[in-house]
Amino acid sequence: MVQQGTKLIHKYLRHDKKFPHVWCPGCGNGIVLGALIRAIDKLGLQKDDVVLVSGIGCSGRMPVYVDFNTLHTTHGRALTFATGIKLVRPHLNVIVVMGDGDATAIGGNHFIHAARRNLDLTAIIVNNQIYGMTGGQHSPTTPYGCKATTAVYGHIEHAFSISELAVTAGASFVARSSVYHAQLLDSILEKAILKKGFSVVEVISNCHVQFGRRNQMGDPVTMMKWLRDNAVRVEKAKSMEPQELEGKFTIGILADVEKPVYTEEYEKIREGAKR
Amino acid sequence: MSRKKSNNRYFLQGNEAVVEGALMAGCRFFAGYPITPASEISEILSERMPQVGGTFIQMEDEIASIGAVIGASLAGAKSMTATSGPGFSLMQENLGFACIAEVPCVIVNVMRGGPSTGLPTNPAQGDVMQARWGTHGDHPIIVLAASTVQDSYELTIQAFNFAEKYRTPVILLSDEVVAHTRETVELPPPDQIHIIDRIAPSMPPEWYIPYEDNSRGVPPMAAFGDGYRYHVTGLVHDVRGFPTQRPDEIDAFMRRLFRKITQGFNEIQITKEFFLDDAKVAVVAYGSVARSARRAVLDARKKGVKAGLLQLVTLFPFPRLKMEEVLRQCRGVLVPELNMGQISREVHRVNQGKCQVRKLNRLDGGLITPEQILIEILKM
Numbered sequence: 001m002v003q004q005g006t007k008l009i010h011k012y013l014r015h016d017k018k019f020p021h022v023w024c025p026g027c028g029n030g031i032v033l034g035a036l037i038r039a040i041d042k043l044g045l046q047k048d049d050v051v052l053v054s055g056i057g058c059s060g061r062m063p064v065y066v067d068f069n070t071l072h073t074t075h076g077r078a079l080t081f082a083t084g085i086k087l088v089r090p091h092l093n094v095i096v097v098m099g100d101g102d103a104t105a106i107g108g109n110h111f112i113h114a115a116r117r118n119l120d121l122t123a124i125i126v127n128n129q130i131y132g133m134t135g136g137q138h139s140p141t142t143p144y145g146c147k148a149t150t151a152v153y154g155h156i157e158h159a160f161s162i163s164e165l166a167v168t169a170g171a172s173f174v175a176r177s178s179v180y181h182a183q184l185l186d187s188i189l190e191k192a193i194l195k196k197g198f199s200v201v202e203v204i205s206n207c208h209v210q211f212g213r214r215n216q217m218g219d220p221v222t223m224m225k226w227l228r229d230n231a232v233r234v235e236k237a238k239s240m241e242p243q244e245l246e247g248k249f250t251i252g253i254l255a256d257v258e259k260p261v262y263t264e265e266y267e268k269i270r271e272g273a274k275r
Numbered sequence: 276m277s278r279k280k281s282n283n284r285y286f287l288q289g290n291e292a293v294v295e296g297a298l299m300a301g302c303r304f305f306a307g308y309p310i311t312p313a314s315e316i317s318e319i320l321s322e323r324m325p326q327v328g329g330t331f332i333q334m335e336d337e338i339a340s341i342g343a344v345i346g347a348s349l350a351g352a353k354s355m356t357a358t359s360g361p362g363f364s365l366m367q368e369n370l371g372f373a374c375i376a377e378v379p380c381v382i383v384n385v386m387r388g389g390p391s392t393g394l395p396t397n398p399a400q401g402d403v404m405q406a407r408w409g410t411h412g413d414h415p416i417i418v419l420a421a422s423t424v425q426d427s428y429e430l431t432i433q434a435f436n437f438a439e440k441y442r443t444p445v446i447l448l449s450d451e452v453v454a455h456t457r458e459t460v461e462l463p464p465p466d467q468i469h470i471i472d473r474i475a476p477s478m479p480p481e482w483y484i485p486y487e488d489n490s491r492g493v494p495p496m497a498a499f500g501d502g503y504r505y506h507v508t509g510l511v512h513d514v515r516g517f518p519t520q521r522p523d524e525i526d527a528f529m530r531r532l533f534r535k536i537t538q539g540f541n542e543i544q545i546t547k548e549f550f551l552d553d554a555k556v557a558v559v560a561y562g563s564v565a566r567s568a569r570r571a572v573l574d575a576r577k578k579g580v581k582a583g584l585l586q587l588v589t590l591f592p593f594p595r596l597k598m599e600e601v602l603r604q605c606r607g608v609l610v611p612e613l614n615m616g617q618i619s620r621e622v623h624r625v626n627q628g629k630c631q632v633r634k635l636n637r638l639d640g641g642l643i644t645p646e647q648i649l650i651e652i653l654k655m
Contacts, residue, residue: 018517048502053346064506064517069499071349072508073342074372080339084346084354087330088304089500092350110342113335266330273325 012037012047018064026220028179028205032126033062035182036095039189051094053082055102058133058207059126062097076107079114082121090120090263093193100127101139104160108140115169115198119262122192123200125162128207136210143247147214163202167255172197174255178204180227181251188253196261204231204249283461289427289454290315290357293383293447294323295462296431297355301470302381303329304347304354306340308362312396312451313385316357337362341369341382348378349507351498353435353472357383360393360402363409370444371410372509374532377486377494379438379445379473381431386450386562386613388640397640398451398563400613406446407591413529415536417441417543418591420448422565425460427453430588436471437543441535442493448590450613452563452642476503487514488527492535536592544594547586550576554583556655557605559598559622561587564611564643571648582652593621602629607655611635611643631655 013019023029040050050068054060056075063070069092073081078096086094103111103125114121130148131137138148140160147154163176173195177185185203192199206212206223217223234252237245287295293316297305305324307317317333324331330347334340337358344354358366363384373380388394389401402409406418417437421427427449434445476483476495485505486494497503510518511525519525536543550572551557560568565586575582585601587594602608602622608630610619619634626632635651637643 017515047504048500051499064508067504069504070506071346071499072506072510073345074368074509077338077342077369080334080342081346081349083332083334083339084304084306084343084348085350085499086346087332087343088347088350088352089498092500109335110339113339266325270325270328273322274328 008041009034009037012041012066014065014067021065022061023058024209026206026208027058028128028203028207029058029062029126031179031182032059032124032185032203032205033065035185035189036124037066038186039193042190043193045093045193049092051082051085051092052097053078053085053094054097055099055107057099057102057131059097059099060102076102076105077110078102079107079110079121079123083114083119086119086121087263087266093122095122095124095193097124097126100125100129100141100162101131104140104162104165112165112169115166115171115200117262118170118172118198118259120196121198123198124189125200125202126205127162127202128205128211129159130207130211132207132210136214146211148211163200163254166200170259171200171255172257172259173199173253175200175253176202176204176249177251178227178231179206180224181231184251191253195256197259283464285460285462286457287424287460288315288457289421289424289449290385291319292424292427292460293357293431293449294319296428297381297435298323298327299465299468300353300432300435301472302353302355302435303327304344304352305330305356306332306334306343306347306354307356307358308334308337308340310359310362312387312454313357313359313362313383315454316383337365338369341366341373341380344380345369345373345376345378348380349499351501353379353439355381355383357385359385359387359395360389361391363402363405367409371412371414373444374410374414374416375509375511376507377442377496379442379496381434381438381445381447383431383447383449385454386448394640396451398613398642399640400450400562400564400617402448403590403614403617406448415443415533416591417443417445417536417589418448419445419545419588420561420590421453422562422586423453424456424458426588428460428462432468432470433545436469439473440471440493441539442473442496443536448562450563475501480504484514485516486512486528488531492531492538540592543589543592544597545588546594546597547588549584549586551583551585551601553581555581555605556583556607556609556652557601558582558584558648558652559587559601559608559610559618560584561590561618564613567643567645568611568648570645571652574645574649575652578653580652587618590618593625595625598622598625599629602626605630607631607633609633609635609648609651609655611648611651613637613643
């Protein structure tokens with residue numbers, strides 16, 4: 001099983017070109033990339049029809065390793081580039097990978113507007129609660145009280161709940177998983193790619209090097225256990241009290257609604273305007 | 276297009292002419308954000324783009340606008356955005372992305388007074404050096420300046436042609452006077468207009484090396500979805516498009532970026548001459564100020580002064596050779612600008628003591644008048 005999965009992933013990697021990768025040993029990014037490849041393979045998408053777009057940060061390096069049309073944009077702006085691609089070639093499957101700082105700090109405006117606009121994009125946000133690549137500064141999802149290199153006395157700001165933000169902003173499909181819950185992640189990604197409309201997949205990930213080390217979780221196994229112990233299924237969370245959910249995160253599908261898709265609406269405008 | 280006068284003659288505003296030029300050039304994607312005095316370009320294109328099967332989108336800000344423009348160009352569409360000072364500032368980072376990833380696109384900056392919110396809506400030419408150096412890092416760029424409505428049409432087409440031919444962003448500077456003046460323009464029949472499209476790869480995908488050098492220094496460009504799967508990044512990259520730290524690859528890449536523009540200097544550096552043949556005093560002007568300069572040259576001639584105008588259509592790469600000719604020929608050169616002397620610095624740099632170079636600057640939100648220029652000409 002493991003070997004089969006590995007072989008499958010190899011079909012999609014740019015072996016001869018860009019390895020070894022830049023990620024630290026034990027990083028969650030590999031799990032996310034593996035899940036994405038499995039989802040694309042299962043859906044039978046052609047490599048030529050997949051565009052993988054990223055921003056800046058550790059997650060931003062993801063496209064370089066895979067054999068699709070790949071675009072590594074500027075910090076926070078991945079969704080804007082993806083918007084241009086999708087509008088010109090609506091048949092392409094445009095998948096956008098971002099980090100938490102990338103998508104919700106510097107790119108926060110683009111994120112909420114992409115959700116509101118409902119263009120048929122798939123946004124994957126790898127949420128490791130920290131700026132990893134730049135050395136462990138606090139991000140919009142760093143929990144209150146945690147330590148970071150720019151919050152050495154403990155963080156006094158409050159974290160965004162990215163998925164809930166996406167639901168409120170109007171995304172058609174919103175789901176959350178973690179790198180511990182890899183099977184759930186596989187199935188969520190499939191659904192997100194298939195979904196017509198703006199879909200958001202938030203993946204809580206481990207950065208034991210920059211986040212964990214400063215917060216008593218300095219190795220990947222400890223962080224994986226933390227992900228396991230603090231995840232609550234969306235269905236179960238409905239019957240829980242708010243205080244029981246304190247410090248935990250929900251996993252599963254948070255929103256799945258049907259809305260008019262931008263490209264289809266615009267095609268109608270074109271038809272009307274030509275008359 | 277409204278306000279047709281006769282066969283090919285139209286009564287248009289500068290911003291309208293930009294739209295017509297863009298559509299004629301084959302622009303099929305526009306993303307923008309409302310800003311005065313550029314908004315008409317967005318408004319008209321929101322109506323026209325769907326009619327021609329193209330796409331218009333109003334984005335959440337100017338950063339997103341140029342991001343979408345770059346994405347659209349990578350997907351194969353000729354793409355444009357239009358803005359004014361504050362929006363142009365926001366675009367600078369992604370402008371650099373278009374430079375390094377060699378993505379053709381056109382950015383129209385209808386200049387207004389600055390800095391900051393500045394003077395909406397009065398003409399100014401304060402963004403000249405920002406157009407040249409606004410994005411970080413060393414880079415070549417092409418900057419054109421329109422002075423009439425006719426220019427706005429022709430130079431928008433020219434901007435697309437340069438962008439596509441050299442795989443580079445091209446900035447078209449207009450200003451409030453040019454953008455909002457209505458005048459009669461003659462739009463040539465489509466078969467007389469030269470349109471350049473980017474060169475697509477002719478080799479099979481497995482042989483395609485996306486950033487490989489050639490004699491032109493401009494690699495063929497594949498669109499996403501055409502079967503040429505490759506990597507595009509804002510990192511300095513090797514010929515395959517993958518990030519590199521190797522000094523030999525970095526040097527070769529950076530030098531090619533510059534070389535592809537340098538090799539095109541003859542064609543890119545456009546100037547217009549007006550009574551320059553026997554001129555002893557030359558006015559060097561661009562944009563709306565060139566309009567006043569034409570009148571001033573005529574008035575000076577009436578007074579017996581052999582005056583002429585060198586209109587800079589291309590501001591960057593700076594038309595050095597033509598400028599040197601003028602500096603050698605004349606006893607004095609006057610550079611009137613709606614800034615404190617951004618192009619006059621370039622003229623001084625080229626001058627090297629050949630002749631007297633004087634500035635004439637206006638910053639109060641008004642246009643430099645022919646009288647102001649005439650007075651200065653008569654002093655030289």
